[in-house]
Amino acid sequence: MSNAATGEGIGQPVRRKEDFRFITGNGHYTDDITRPRQTWAYFLRSPHAHAKIRKIDTRAAEAAPGVIAIFTGKHVAEDQLGGLICGWTVSSKDGTPMKVGPHPILALDTVRYVGDHVAMIVAETLAEARSAAEMIDVDYESLPAAVALASCQSKDAPQVHPEAPHNTCFEWELGNKPETEAAFARADRIVKLDLTNNRLIPNAMEPRAAIGEYDKGSGVYTLHTTSQNPHVARLVLSAFVGVAPEHKLRVIAPDVGGGFGSKIFIYAEETACVWAAAKVGRPIKWTADRSEAFLSDAHGRDHLSHAELALDKNGKFLALRVKTIANLGAYLSTFSASVPTYLYGTLLSGQYDIPAIYVEVDGVYTHTAPVDAYRGAGRPEATYLVERIVETAARETGIDPAEIRRRNFIRTFPHQTPVIMAYDAGDYEASLDAAMKAVDHKGFPARKAEAAKRGKLRGLGFSSYIEACGIAPSAAVGSLGAGVGLWESAEVRVNPTGNVEVLTGSHSHGQGHETTFAQLVASRLGIPMEQVEIVHGDTDKVQFGMGTYGSRSGAVGMSAIVKALDKVETKAKKIAAHLMEAAVEDIVFENGTFTVQGTDKTLPWAQLALSAYTAHGFPSAEIEPGLKEGAFYDPTNFTFPAGCHICEVEIDPDTGVTRIVNFVAVDDFGTIINPMIVEGQVHGGIAQGVGQALLEHGIYDPESGQLVTGSYMDYCMPRADDLPSFNLGFTKTVCPSNPLGMKGCGEAGAIASPPAIINAITDALGIRDIEMPATPTRVWAAIQSRPRAAAE
Numbered sequence: 171m172s173n174a175a176t177g178e179g180i181g182q183p184v185r186r187k188e189d190f191r192f193i194t195g196n197g198h199y200t201d202d203i204t205r206p207r208q209t210w211a212y213f214l215r216s217p218h219a220h221a222k223i224r225k226i227d228t229r230a231a232e233a234a235p236g237v238i239a240i241f242t243g244k245h246v247a248e249d250q251l252g253g254l255i256c257g258w259t260v261s262s263k264d265g266t267p268m269k270v271g272p273h274p275i276l277a278l279d280t281v282r283y284v285g286d287h288v289a290m291i292v293a294e295t296l297a298e299a300r301s302a303a304e305m306i307d308v309d310y311e312s313l314p315a316a317v318a319l320a321s322c323q324s325k326d327a328p329q330v331h332p333e334a335p336h337n338t339c340f341e342w343e344l345g346n347k348p349e350t351e352a353a354f355a356r357a358d359r360i361v362k363l364d365l366t367n368n369r370l371i372p373n374a375m376e377p378r379a380a381i382g383e384y385d386k387g388s389g390v391y392t393l394h395t396t397s398q399n400p401h402v403a404r405l406v407l408s409a410f411v412g413v414a415p416e417h418k419l420r421v422i423a424p425d426v427g428g429g430f431g432s433k434i435f436i437y438a439e440e441t442a443c444v445w446a447a448a449k450v451g452r453p454i455k456w457t458a459d460r461s462e463a464f465l466s467d468a469h470g471r472d473h474l475s476h477a478e479l480a481l482d483k484n485g486k487f488l489a490l491r492v493k494t495i496a497n498l499g500a501y502l503s504t505f506s507a508s509v510p511t512y513l514y515g516t517l518l519s520g521q522y523d524i525p526a527i528y529v530e531v532d533g534v535y536t537h538t539a540p541v542d543a544y545r546g547a548g549r550p551e552a553t554y555l556v557e558r559i560v561e562t563a564a565r566e567t568g569i570d571p572a573e574i575r576r577r578n579f580i581r582t583f584p585h586q587t588p589v590i591m592a593y594d595a596g597d598y599e600a601s602l603d604a605a606m607k608a609v610d611h612k613g614f615p616a617r618k619a620e621a622a623k624r625g626k627l628r629g630l631g632f633s634s635y636i637e638a639c640g641i642a643p644s645a646a647v648g649s650l651g652a653g654v655g656l657w658e659s660a661e662v663r664v665n666p667t668g669n670v671e672v673l674t675g676s677h678s679h680g681q682g683h684e685t686t687f688a689q690l691v692a693s694r695l696g697i698p699m700e701q702v703e704i705v706h707g708d709t710d711k712v713q714f715g716m717g718t719y720g721s722r723s724g725a726v727g728m729s730a731i732v733k734a735l736d737k738v739e740t741k742a743k744k745i746a747a748h749l750m751e752a753a754v755e756d757i758v759f760e761n762g763t764f765t766v767q768g769t770d771k772t773l774p775w776a777q778l779a780l781s782a783y784t785a786h787g788f789p790s791a792e793i794e795p796g797l798k799e800g801a802f803y804d805p806t807n808f809t810f811p812a813g814c815h816i817c818e819v820e821i822d823p824d825t826g827v828t829r830i831v832n833f834v835a836v837d838d839f840g841t842i843i844n845p846m847i848v849e850g851q852v853h854g855g856i857a858q859g860v861g862q863a864l865l866e867h868g869i870y871d872p873e874s875g876q877l878v879t880g881s882y883m884d885y886c887m888p889r890a891d892d893l894p895s896f897n898l899g900f901t902k903t904v905c906p907s908n909p910l911g912m913k914g915c916g917e918a919g920a921i922a923s924p925p926a927i928i929n930a931i932t933d934a935l936g937i938r939d940i941e942m943p944a945t946p947t948r949v950w951a952a953i954q955s956r957p958r959a960a961a962e
Contacts, residue, residue: 179689180693181842182689183844183845183846183847185685185846186682187688188678188684197427198424198425199427200379200380200394200395200424203381203424203455204455205453207452208381209292209294209454210292210295211290211299211439211443211456212296212299212300212456213287213439213442214287214291214306214308215285215288215462215465215466216286218281218284218315219538219874220280220281220312220313220537220875221310221312222279222280223277223281223288224310224311225307225308226244226288226306226308227306227307227308227309228242230306231302231303231305231306232302234301234302235301236294236295236298236302237292237299238292238293239446239450240289240290241276241289241290241442241449243275243279244278246274246442247278250412251275251411251413251445253272254275254438254501254503255273255502256270256502257402257504257652258507258512258652261342263343264341268507269333269339269340270339270502271501271535272331273502274438275287275411276289276438281310282330282331283500283539283875284875285462285539286500287438287439288306290442290446291303292446292450292454313328315873315874316535316537317536317538317871317872317873319495319497320495322337322534322535323495324336330536337534338534339498339507339534339535340532340533341532342515343528343531344516344529344590345526345527345528345529346527346528346588349489349525349526349528349588350489350490350528351528352526353488353525353526354488354489354491357480357481357482358483359481359483359563360478361479361481361559361566362476362477363476363558363562363939364475364477365473365474365477365939366474367471367554367555368862368866368867368942368943369472369867369868370469370472370544370861370867371464371467371470371866372430372467373463373885373887374428374430376396377396377457377460377462377463378432379396379456379458380395380439380443381443381455381456382453384444384451391444391447392419392444393419393421393440393444394424395422395423395440396426396429397421397426397433397677398426398431398434398677398679398719399434399677399718399719400421400422400677400709401714401715402434402436402654402716403423404421406436406504407419407444413444413445420708420710421708422707422708423677423707426677426680426707427679427680428679429679429719430544431468431542431543431544431547432468432470434504434543435468435505435542437466439456440456460881464881466539468499468539468540469538469544469868470541470545471541471862472541473494473551474495475492475495475551475555476494477559478491478492478559479563481563484577485563485567485573485574485577485578487523489525490518490519490526490528490529490556491527492515492527493531494514494532495532495534496533496534497536497538498510498533498540499536499538499540500535500540501540503540505543506541507533508548508650508651509541509542510531510533510548511531511533512590513548514548514549515589516638517549517638518552518589519556519587520634520635521596521634521636521812522556522575522578522579523585524578527587529589538870538877543719546637547720550920553635553636554928557635557926557929560574560575561631561925561932572602572611576602579599579634580598581599591638591810593636593810594809594905595810595903595904595905595906596810596812596838597901597903598634598812600901601634601812601813601838602836604814605814605816605836608816608897608899609832609834609897611816617818625822626820626821627820628819628820628821630818630930631816631817631819631925631928631929631930632814632815632926632929633815633816633817635812635815636810636811637810637918637921638808638809639721639725639810639917640722640724640725640805640808640809640907640913641656641720641808642657642804642805642807643657643804644657655716656726656804657726657730657804658674658676658715658727658729658730658803659674659712659730659802659803660673660727660734661734661800662738662798662799664782665779666779666780668697668780669703670691670697670701670703671702671705672687672691672702672731673706674704674705674706674712674715674727675706675712675713675715675727676706676716676717676722676723676727677706677707678706682844682850683704683706683723685844686728687704687728688702690728690731690732690910694735695775696761720914721913721914721916724843724913724914725809725905725907725914728843728910728912729803729805729910730801730802730803732803732909732910733802733803734800736801738799741799742759742764742778742782742797743757744788745778745788746759746778748787748788748793749788750771752766752771763775783796783797803908806907809840809908809912811839811915812837813837813838813901813922815836815922815923815926816833816926817834817926817929817930819930819934820934821931823953825950826947826952827946830893830927831894832897833926834896835919837852837898837900837915837918839902839914840904840905840910840911840912841902841904841911841912842902842915843912848900851916851919852898852919853896853898854919855916855917855918855920855921855923856919856920858888858920859922859924860892860923860927861887861888862943863924863942864945865886866885866888867942869884924942927944931944931949936956937952940952
């Protein structure tokens, strides 16, 4: 029986295999692990945003009960360890490389944000380590801090790094400036908009954690860590930090409870734990509490932008120009230079045929936590800018928001944008039409009038987004500054009994890989899913891989599996041909059975697998025994998921409370392996987008640099009653850049939803803009400040 018939094939909503162990409390997370003779680490963090360290006195703490060792930046320097690196290099418009300040594992003489790492205390228990930290006397010389993004480049601003004058890491540009200026000169209308993309603080369900261990006999270091890409962590820790040779360092990322980008990066804590384990001769464990996570996890977004859109008299877009200041925080994180540049500027064409685009981005340092990729990583910022200014253009020209989008959609493919990207396939109008039908666009005026009778304000907002996923090919991203290739690897091992192990370089931290990857393999081999095991997250078990981020696991990771499966099938057919005394070209493999075409000769999968290992029925001089194949897959292009999200809101003018009464998302993800998992990914993305649009905002005090929103008391996360029942739909254009035709789905909701929500709110209020998050206070203030005509 085929997998499609049993409900396990590609396109079937198979329930997630991994969920049983999670919901029954049998997950295996880093904090669940206890090693023999394990110790605990606690990090003393800077209470200042900017200060010189005059002296660190650890004598009282070293004498405290249970304390084993205390490490400071002096000890790190004595061991000549390197600092943390940024793996993507960006050059300024004048050709000079970005200006990189050192990023020490433990601060040596200067702290640069509240939460910066000052000392590591290792003790028998966490309570003893924490108690000892309070006994450390640090003599700080407090200095002024550069906190406000709008003023950090001024000549009087305090300097974060002497290597970067005016706190400017890079002044990057993309596009053709003369062509853009010429288009603006002949424009009939120019629409201008200033936008803030608010700072977000990732809040994965599982905080970051690490266990460092050293085996003196073998000289092997082992790091258990909450990582989205354990092989990259091993590479950085060995090649750049210098903890250990790569072959003497094992990195294991077991079950990981969410990442959203914040667990891509190499942090000081796991680095210090694995390094110090050899110093104390015992395993060292660290798990962040939520307050530490707020202070020290890499934050996301935080842009200030000015955008201008040039149109002709018919509402056709002629050109777009953008100036953005992007906050990088106090240090460059692992991929932070790429986010406001090549993951942002390259998507500013959106779904639209814009002949000329020019964007300038200043990446700047501030005395705040580092800023790096957060779900969407540059694509949400680009979509927010494009969809907000397109909506504003519709209102200023009097053209219906749907109509102005239709007039400017790209309709022929492939399409080369003015900002590097070559879109390979899409049907943007199909998504718009489906979304408008699902939201009952024609019935909106009646709903708006009915709401007005109840004293409420209704608004409708569109967001036609596009993103780039499966970032590749490696040669292309290398030319743009990436320090690594962005291919993926897979190995398919067929055991003698016919069950299959798949070793993948992708990493699962909530995406459901153990289900979707198994669906793919089971469908291809015609075996039950229960016979397929997915292995990931251990550098000693899995061949080198690049991990999971940027919605790459399907388009890149699963494509590597397909290539390995191709090799398995090719070899299996050769074996089957010998066993059934037929020509290999006459062998057909379907639904788990090998058949000699035109005959009744058959060979089931399990029998073939056993025969591959007994090696009795074929010449081993020609065909090696066994059935195991590996592959590396490097895509030929990015993938380009796209779609249309429409949000309908109702606002209470007396309180400013915004309620999402309807949210429609129609997405084109190409081939979908498991629609139930895809829907879950979209739900989660929209929830995070609602959080950014209405609730979440990471705020630092502009003078002291203290994190004002350092707990859930002050940083508002979305709850169930903040979210509507999502109305999802799908259109399909097959991606030609990978063998499965997949595009990626993990980030779409977070990318498309914020502009849809803000467009709906500004539509309801009759105003041009409102900053995210559109809290009740901000909405109420906007209502009070509206011109009388708009209010009426």
